[in-house]
Amino acid sequence: MNKRNATSADVAILAGVSQSTVSRSFDPNSRISKTTRQRVFAAAEQLGYQINKAAQTMIKKRSDLVGLVTAGLEDPFRSEFLHKLIVEVQNSGLRPMVMDVSDKETIDEELHGLIQYQLSGVIITSGTPSENIGKAFIRHAIPVVLVNRTEHSDEADIVNLDNESAGAMAAEAFIKSGKTNLVVVRSKKPSFSSVMRVKGFLNYLAPFLNSEKVRATEVLCEAGNYDSGYQIADKILTSQHKPDGVFFCMDHIACGFLDAAKLFVTAKEMQSIGVIGCDDIALASFKAYDLTTVRQSSTEIAKASVQTLLNRLKSPTSVPSKQAIPAELIYRSTLAKPITN
Amino acid sequence: MNKRNATSADVAILAGVSQSTVSRSFDPNSRISKTTRQRVFAAAEQLGYQINKAAQTMIKKRSDLVGLVTAGLEDPFRSEFLHKLIVEVQNSGLRPMVMDVSDKETIDEELHGLIQYQLSGVIITSGTPSENIGKAFIRHAIPVVLVNRTEHSDEADIVNLDNESAGAMAAEAFIKSGKTNLVVVRSKKPSFSSVMRVKGFLNYLAPFLNSEKVRATEVLCEAGNYDSGYQIADKILTSQHKPDGVFFCMDHIACGFLDAAKLFVTAKEMQSIGVIGCDDIALASFKAYDLTTVRQSSTEIAKASVQTLLNRLKSPTSVPSKQAIPAELIYRSTLAKPITN
DNA sequence: AATAGTTGTGCATACGTATGAACAACAAAA
DNA sequence: TTTTGTTGTTCATACGTATGCACAACTATT
Structure with missing residues (x-):
């Protein structure tokens, strides 16, 4: 037997x-x-x-494993994205080896361990690896793809969401709807995405801030989750300058806000306050929220990330690429589409 | 360089x-x-x-990879569970290799491919592998842990939720709250969990159905997701026997139902209709739903699954184990806790 | 002092695959 | 017929680790 x-x-x-x-x-x-x-x-x-893959790997000096590095999976967007990555990697004939580096101070050490596996590549979606570790991979000839990270490596391929234009799209939508008193909310802890989204939002508004009666305020909430949105509603809705448009850098903060809003504001009044989220997580389309949001297609980012890795494997010496995946505004009920544009 | x-x-x-x-x-x-x-x-x-792990694997005839087999990740419970598994596997010093077998007719073939990796073990959380494939792993001395599956393998270790008692707990809660006109909802497509939950629910009620004025009806919805719950609300709330207690086999069906309920029933009337979900996914605790539910701790199941695998690796010849993780009723606002019990 | 046991190290080999080099058989061209 | 080229196969070896065996240097026991 x-x-x-x-x-x-x-x-x-x-x-x-x-x-x-x-x-x-x-x-x-x-x-x-x-x-x-x-x-x-x-x-x-x-x-x-x-x-026997082990024997094959030994000869070829390359396994068919791809390291997928993520930090924490509670955030629905990250979670969704990881799943898309897993599927894409699998479809390309490779195998995803997932690594969670949440609340590890020792990311570098953890990542270093991956070198032992003769990986075909590593896709880093979160965590903050040091410059050194990236170089370590390069030295071992393991291609690295950075997704939505601040690192401006000259050696790794980079795939970014177009966070800045995502923020700008939200701002544009508010202006077109005639909103004038705007608030943008992000987590206190700065993430690359959030910071760039706020930047794009405010940059778009800049010309309006002086010439017209438009104001824009940045508000920080505790963290990037539902509860933080729930907590921040009080502050936003009871301020002396009650806004008529609020942009949240993450959908689930927006959802928390919407739930809490009922405590401070009537449903009728809430209709006059435009709310836009960002990401378009599954929750955003639930009827309870029906949140207008700027979609960053996780599917497309995942596809682009894996494709980038495959390209790199084909031509290892080509110049590192850098691309931004476009965003798209999805109108739902928290901010109606203006009749004409 | x-x-x-x-x-x-x-x-x-x-x-x-x-x-x-x-x-x-x-x-x-x-x-x-x-x-x-x-x-x-x-x-x-x-x-x-x-x-070099490849060389090590070749000698030891065993890698430190663990195959995690899942089918689809849209279902939040599965998604949460996979994450817990990933973390647990990682904490035990092994590496998770994820495999998504959703909408593949060829599960067997896919699974067969895993044999190439000299895995330390495979944890199968969904999909329906044939009897043969299980035996193939056993033959190659790769331990298999089946999580919440119907398969009654004599060779694999099994970790189940205690689905039957989960259903019973929901039924008991309704009875204690004096509910008499009950409905239980599950997805049309039978899954092991759902079927067992319904079974537990109805079994608990059996003695009441004759002796007292309690009725219980089983209703099937399209699928195991939010939208299906949204769709089924009409049928349930406009029937001639409008229920005063509804048990959903999955939280997100319940959430969809709750959102749609507002269209058919006033908020006040809704207060008299008890709703219980099952799983306790993150969404259930969101203020918008605040769903009373039977929790199946994904953390504990994940821990038990990985621990089972580790035990098996230590003593490869011991008798296959079989355990059920207990459920727990979480009272929230969709069914208040009775004053006394 | 002789014997037995313990500790630390090296030698040699096995694991299962991929692949360059050599070669035989045969076909095509001169 | 000789030369050149093509096709299909085998031989031999390398990849990097773990481990049984042998053995030397000590230590403890008799």
Whole structure:
């Protein structure tokens, strides 16, 4: 019952060929006669032969594993994104090895461990690896793709959301709807996405702030989650300058805000206050929120990230690429689409 | 720059010892003099030596990878659970290799591919592998842990939620609250969890159905998601026997129902209709829903699953285990806790 | 002092695959 | 016929680690 796994040598014997012929039979680019290949496949089938990836990795000096580095998975957007990445990696014939580096001070050390696996590549979606660690991967010839990170590595490929224009789109939507008293909310702890979104938001508004009666205030909440949005509603809705438009850098902060808003403001009044979120997580489309939001398609980012990695594997020496995935405004009920534009 | 990775042989030369001594230095159970070990560590440090997992796997005939098999990640409970699993696997010193088998007819074939990786184990959380595939893993001496699956394998370890008692707890809560006209909702497509939850629910009620004026109806919705709950609300709330207690086999169906309920029933009337969900996903605790639910602690299930795998690795020949993780009723506002019990 | 046991190290080999080099058989060109 | 080229196969080796065996240097026991 517990018989040893069949090896290519076993298959070779059964098929009456050499081990190298077996190996080559599984390589489409090798010169193998049709009949021999068939004989080998038959023998492999009969023995239930499965290639030994460890041995293969040793020879090729490259496994088919891709490291997916993330920090924390409570954030629904990150979670959704990781799933998309997993699927994309799998579809490309590689295998995702996930690594969670949340609340680790020792990210570098953790990441270093990945070198042991002869990875085909690493996609870093969060955490703040040091410059050194990136170089360590490069030195070991392991391609690195940075997704939505501040690091401006000259050696890694970079895929970013177009956070700045996402913020600008929200601002533009408010202006077109005639909103004049605006608030933008982000988590106290600065993340790359949030900071850039706020920047884009305020930059778009800059010309209006002087010439017209538009005001824009930045408000910080505790963290990037539902509860923080719930807590911050009080402050925003009871201020002397009650806003008529609020942009949240993350959808779930917006959702928390919307739930809490009912405590301070009537449903009718709430209709006059425009709310825009960012990301378009699944929750945003739930009827309870029906949140107007700036969508960052996690699917597209995931596809772009994996494709970038594959390109790099094909041409290891090409110049590092840098691309931004465009955002898209999704109108729902928390800010109606203006009749004309 | 592109210098070859340092190997144990390189370290050996630098430290002035043999390669075997280097290897043994990294094994805590080997007899190595303190001074030698220090010298080896210093040399390893200096060269940036990282062990080659592929070579190690080849010798040990076992990698430190654990296959996590899931089907689809849209379902928040599955998603949460996968994350917990990832963390637990990582904490145990192993590496999670995730595999999504959603909408694949070819689960068997996909799973078969995992054998190539000399996995330390496989944790199957969804999908329906055939009997054969399980046996294939066993034959290759790869431990399998089945989580919340119907399969009654005699060879794999099994970790189940205690779905039946979860359903019973919901029923008990309704009875204690004096509810008499009950409905239980599950997805049309039968899943192991749902079926067992309904079973537990109805079994608990059985004695009441005749002797007292209690009725219980099973209702099927389209799928196990928010939208299905939203759609089914109409049917439930406009039936001639409008229920005063509804149990949903999944929280997000309940959430969809709650949002749609506002269209058919006043908020005041809704207060008299008890609603209980199941799982206690993050959404359930959001203020918009504040859903009373039967919690199945994903953390505990994840811990138990990984622990089960570790136990199996320690004693490969012990009898397959089977355990059920208890459920817990979380009272929130959709069904208030009875004053006394 | 002789024997037995313990500790620390090196030698040699196995693990299963991929691949460059060599070569045989045969076909095509001269 | 000789030369050149093509096709299909085998041989031999490398990849980097773990580990059984042998053995030397000590230590403890008799």
